[in-house]
Amino acid sequence: MRLKPQLLLAQLQAQLQAQLQAQLWAQSLGSESGSDTSPISELALSFSGSYKAYKQAVADNNDADILKFSSQAYSLGKQKFGDTSIDTVNLGLNYAAALSQEDKTLDDNQAKQRKAEAHQLYLDALAVYEVEYGDESVESIDPLLGAAQTNSDIKKAKSQFKQAVDIAEDSERPMLLASVQMSAFDGLKKSKYYDRRVRNYALSAFEIYEENLPEDSMLRLETTFTVALISMVEGKKSKAIPLFETVVAQFSKLDYSHPYELASHARLVELYEGKGDRESSTKHCLAIGSMSPWLDDQEQTPLYRKEPRYPMSAARSGMEGWVQIAFTVDEYGFVTEPKVLHSKGGTGFE
Template sequence: MSHGKMLPITCLLALTLGTSLSVHASENSFAKAYRDYQASVEKGDVANIEASAKNAYQLGEAQYAKDSVDLANLAINWASAIEKQVAPNPFVEQNLSQTAKAHELYQLALANYKAHYGKEAIELIDPLLGAAQTAVEAKAAKGYLLDAIDLAEKSDKKKLIADVKMAAFNRLSNTELYTRSVRSYAFDAYDIYKEILPENAIARVKATYIVGAVEFAEKHDKKAEPLLQEVVKQFEVLNYSHPYALSAHAYLVELYERQGKRELATAHCIAIGSMQPWTDEQEQKPLFRQFPNYPMSYVQQRKSGWVQLKFTVDEQGFVKNPEIIASKGGALFEKESIETLNKWRYAPKFENGKAVAAQTSVQLDYTIEN
């Protein structure tokens, strides 16, 4: 790459395939704004990245032609910064205007890239994925993603194919467009990561978690168990906490509990307890719970009620000594509540690095829908 050219700092897949940003050597306000953006990214200054990316883009509009690749790169930088700012809730009302702006910027970048690189160029993948992430409608997002997958597969770059398919799964998995095909994106990506990445590569570990979570949700316990165990193992090797590690432990608690393997669940209850920064005011939440049976005689009477109970969560996360604090509706609600609560599992509370017994309470509500 020739002197006097700079790569865009932020790209979704870090594609550096000849895209460049031309800046005059002489000092001007745009050059300073772009350096401020670079410095913010290098420092990880989250508070200033979006503002400096926006400033660089707005000054760049006077510096570069509207259909230039340079302006497209600045648009991607700003759009990506907006995405990070509104994550993980881009489509809640207070974030919609920012998400819409990011989508507009990605569309501009996509149009400029198509004009410069052609409609079959690998460089289009970044703005396609960005447009998919910021599209309000899942159907529109799917269109961008299918185009990105097609380009990735034509490139024959395995890591790129896996990254794009995993991005497609993540965008569509919680929408009405989730299908077996969308499910397969995660499994395809996982297979590629297994082939080309070491066991402790974070992309492979995350893919292992996602596939394990899908198998768990589908109640394929024999397939889910080794995958989730692998996630736990790798995060122990990586020696830092991650939400996926916490979730993998939680899934394993439920998996073993629903199989009646309570002792196997215990290690994961304790692991979760040790990962949480406990406070005196913190309410303990169940890792595994079953809902009580509604007494049939009360169903026939259309009787509703509730039961408040206090109990101890012991050092292994078992419920001990449940007691009724108050109740409404009848003794059968109390009986069912105590029987059910004894099957629940919690993460034990930790103090000074050691599991301790702790008291907590819960209310079980019994209602009949009209």
């Protein structure tokens, strides 16, 4: 069978194109093929390879390679697209996110340097986004949150978090708002700027997730746990208990023990003991006992205990003392048969 001239020409063109591509790839990998290629083509191929490797690292969840290839892709992207290109700042955001990941192999100075580098990348992206999309654009939320989370000045971070929340509120996109509110809450909950407004970020996000997500959604359960903790700290036990019970009920359906499930059981032991409800407390003690420990040689850790009262007479006279006690932990996890072994400072400490 003879091929038509048009088909034969098409085949030859395809073969030549394939050969040319193979030569270009070989040169970009350092092969001595003897063919020439322009610096622009080499840059395009090396960038393409780095970005492809970055995406593969993300798919493999390989943090070391994510950091390595996001850095390479960003550096090559700046040469390819220019410093102020949207493509370049997006590559910078990828690199900033990789720099922001916790790395326990770093010392304090190295961790601070990485955080500072990530912060500058977020600021660079924010500046370009604000020119491209506008100061109050939804697109600017990501670099705003990144800048806040990596800001060493917590006061400035609070301002950036607030700006991100304000933009999300104006977007009329409730799920976006809830996500931004929880980011702001997590970023400020342990700072001196934690206040009623920050607290309300979590409560608002919880209401949004309740309306828009199923009961077993991880986002919803994480926020439920957070709001339960807030209620417990504020002394609102009647609100905290059903929220913790919800978390326990959903995670109990899994084939493995989740840390939120364990933490919720522990809080419920404390809450029910505080109410004098030994039966409910025992139920959660038994549930914890049925869970697998994280380490085989892990020591027992008290889930709930009353704070010891320092003897008033000893306190008035400035007397120090201590007491050593032996006890038995029964099958339900409760302390029984306490016995004083040694003490110092008088019987008031016993």
